[in-house]
Amino acid sequence: MASTRFRRIGVALFVVALSTLEAIQWDRGPADKANITACVGGIASIPWSCVKGDGETIVSLAWTFQAPGKEKTRIATSYNGHFYTKDKRFGFLSNAGLSLHDARPQDSGDYSVQLGLLQADSSHVTVGRTVTLSITDKPPATQDGDLHVTLSDVARDDVTHVWTVPLNCGHFVDLGHPPVGVVWTTPSGEEKNSSYVDKGTFVLSVSSSVQGGNYSCHLPPSAPAARCLTATSPLKAAAQLYVDENDVRLTLLEAQLRETKTHQSKHTAQIHELNMTVDLILKGEISNCKGWLAVDPRSGVQLIYNSGQIMAVYCDQVTDNGGWTVFQRRKDASVDFYRGWTHYRNGFGDLEGNFWLGLDKLHSLTTSQKFELRVDMRKWDGTTGHATYSGFYVDDASQNFTLHYDKITGGNAGNCIYSSRGRQFTTKDKDNDRFSVNCALRKHGGWWYDRCSEANLNGVYKTDNSVYHADGVYCNSFAGYTYSLKLSEMKIRPM
Ligand SMILES: *[C@@H]1O[C@H](CO)[C@@H](O)[C@H](O)[C@H]1NC(C)=O
Ligand SMILES: *[C@@H]1O[C@H](CO)[C@@H](O)[C@H](O)[C@H]1NC(C)=O
Ligand SMILES: *[C@@H]1O[C@H](CO)[C@@H](O)[C@H](O)[C@H]1NC(C)=O
Ligand SMILES: *[C@@H]1O[C@H](CO)[C@@H](O)[C@H](O)[C@H]1NC(C)=O
Numbered sequence: 001m002a003s004t005r006f007r008r009i010g011v012a013l014f015v016v017a018l019s020t021l022e023a024i025q026w027d028r029g030p031a032d033k034a035n036i037t038a039c040v041g042g043i044a045s046i047p048w049s050c051v052k053g054d055g056e057t058i059v060s061l062a063w064t065f066q067a068p069g070k071e072k073t074r075i076a077t078s079y080n081g082h083f084y085t086k087d088k089r090f091g092f093l094s095n096a097g098l099s100l101h102d103a104r105p106q107d108s109g110d111y112s113v114q115l116g117l118l119q120a121d122s123s124h125v126t127v128g129r130t131v132t133l134s135i136t137d138k139p140p141a142t143q144d145g146d147l148h149v150t151l152s153d154v155a156r157d158d159v160t161h162v163w164t165v166p167l168n169c170g171h172f173v174d175l176g177h178p179p180v181g182v183v184w185t186t187p188s189g190e191e192k193n194s195s196y197v198d199k200g201t202f203v204l205s206v207s208s209s210v211q212g213g214n215y216s217c218h219l220p221p222s223a224p225a226a227r228c229l230t231a232t233s234p235l236k237a238a239a240q241l242y243v244d245e246n247d248v249r250l251t252l253l254e255a256q257l258r259e260t261k262t263h264q265s266k267h268t269a270q271i272h273e274l275n276m277t278v279d280l281i282l283k284g285e286i287s288n289c290k291g292w293l294a295v296d297p298r299s300g301v302q303l304i305y306n307s308g309q310i311m312a313v314y315c316d317q318v319t320d321n322g323g324w325t326v327f328q329r330r331k332d333a334s335v336d337f338y339r340g341w342t343h344y345r346n347g348f349g350d351l352e353g354n355f356w357l358g359l360d361k362l363h364s365l366t367t368s369q370k371f372e373l374r375v376d377m378r379k380w381d382g383t384t385g386h387a388t389y390s391g392f393y394v395d396d397a398s399q400n401f402t403l404h405y406d407k408i409t410g411g412n413a414g415n416c417i418y419s420s421r422g423r424q425f426t427t428k429d430k431d432n433d434r435f436s437v438n439c440a441l442r443k444h445g446g447w448w449y450d451r452c453s454e455a456n457l458n459g460v461y462k463t464d465n466s467v468y469h470a471d472g473v474y475c476n477s478f479a480g481y482t483y484s485l486k487l488s489e490m491k492i493r494p495m
């Protein structure tokens with residue numbers, strides 16, 4: 001008897017809950033608890049919009065603001081279709097949205113909207129959303145104040161002889177929400193939207209051998225002033241791309257760059273430099289990051305020409321006088337390193353973040369001349385360790401990328417690579433180690449495992465070293481098998 005009654009109540013509650021859920025649907029604007037940004041003096045727009053259910057009426061609308069550590073305060077209400085606020089910087093965006101003009105740093109905090117809703121059955125429900133707004137005092141940010149067209153990861157199909165050339169427009173940092181796109185103009189005059197990748201990089205991929213010519217990228221005129229853009233902000237960048245079956249060249253077009261005289265001469269110098277560099281790259285004179293030292297001694301992503309291919313690499317020009325071509329980096333858990341053979345062969349990740357350059361590239365680099373290897377590591381308390389080796393190289397795929405070195409030459413981290421010397425590379429789908437089971441499956445990485453390994457720098461990135469594990473990013477001689485490091489970088493430099 002009792003159970004029947006309970007069941008009935010349960011059903012009734014379910015119906016109420018369901019109708020509450022159906023009461024309102026958010027169809028636009030930032031998601032609940034999203035983070036949005038705007039810039040000082042700019043416009044923050046929170047275009048919340050919702051769709052009511054049948055027979056429902058919005059009876060009240062109220063917006064509140066809560067600065068970090070402060071009380072919640074009401075900033076605006078809407079009643080009978082009229083919007084009331086004491087601060088004229090707030091505006092109403094139909095039908096639950098809010099805008100803020102002339103943003104100030106003290107406007108940072110949580111903004112919420114509460115909707116009181118009268119349902120068809122005369123019951124009331126309240127629904128709401130919150131976003132966290134950060135007002136940044138940074139001006140519009142590009143890496144050095146201009147948009148640039150740059151090339152990355154140029155690839156040529158050996159069979160069709162077609163080049164694929166991703167052109168990047170960036171780095172442009174857009175503080176608005178949602179982010180603006182950029183528009184590309186191709187040599188034929190066609191306009192194309194490009195995809196936003198990350199950190200303000202907008203990519204346009206061109207392929208085939210006939211698309212050489214002038215490419216330019218610009219922000220669409222519709223990009224609102226709220227983007228922290230000012231009249232003097234750079235809005236356009238252009239480059240001339242030359243592509244044929246043997247060659248890819250990129251030349252920045254000085255005419256399209258900033259107009260001020262000082263900048264002009266700076267850019268002319270840069271264009272000249274870039275021209276020369278492209279020539280040097282294509283002549284094979286910049287075949288690793290040591291070659292870049294004399295031309296552009298900054299650390300970062302650079303193009304090199306090695307064994308017949310142009311490749312993008314990360315250059316470390318700081319550590320021990322620079323000249324290092326980095327082929328591995330672990331700095332956070334954002335990239336999964338538990339991958340198969342093909343991934344380790346071709347490389348993966350983000351050259352500015354966590355990545356593995358790829359075994360084929362590592363082979364062609366290390367066999368073009370004699371290299372030293374350097375392994376840099378950091379613990380969570382900031383302690384650093386490193387080890388250097390002479391005569392480092394890896395064999396090609398037919399030898400499963402066997403690792404070689406002559407001897408350890410320095411460092412304070414001991415030698416945790418010795419068990420990898422003379423060993424082939426092993427991944428979860430290709431067992432080349434000397435253990436009865438596949439070490440990649442045990443250690444959750446890809447490595448020159450033996451039985452299994454003194455180092456596991458491609459293991460699982462872990463932030464909690466209080467738990468026992470031996471599949472982390474470890475180097476036994478530096479921090480033990482069970483300590484997963486905060487940072488690992490592997491790099492090579494000609495000897
Ligand atoms: C917003 O930012 C906070 C603090 O940086 C972070 O903890 C939270 O996960 C972010 N929320 C979303 C939805 O990204
Ligand atoms: C490019 O994006 C704009 C704005 O988002 C849009 O109006 C336009 O139709 C798009 N053009 C193409 C070719 O997709
Ligand atoms: C590319 O742009 C430059 C500078 O504006 C111009 O001189 C040149 O003729 C253009 N080339 C082509 C193929 O349109
Ligand atoms: C860049 O190279 C092109 C082709 O070799 C040449 O025509 C142009 O004058 C060069 N520009 C500068 C600034 O050196």
Ligand SMILES: *[C@@H]1O[C@H](CO)[C@@H](O)[C@H](O)[C@H]1NC(C)=O
Pocket residue numbers: 398399400430431432
């Ligand atoms: C490379 O690995 C494959 C598969 O794991 C194996 O069959 C082959 O014998 C290995 N090559 C050499 C040279 O050991």
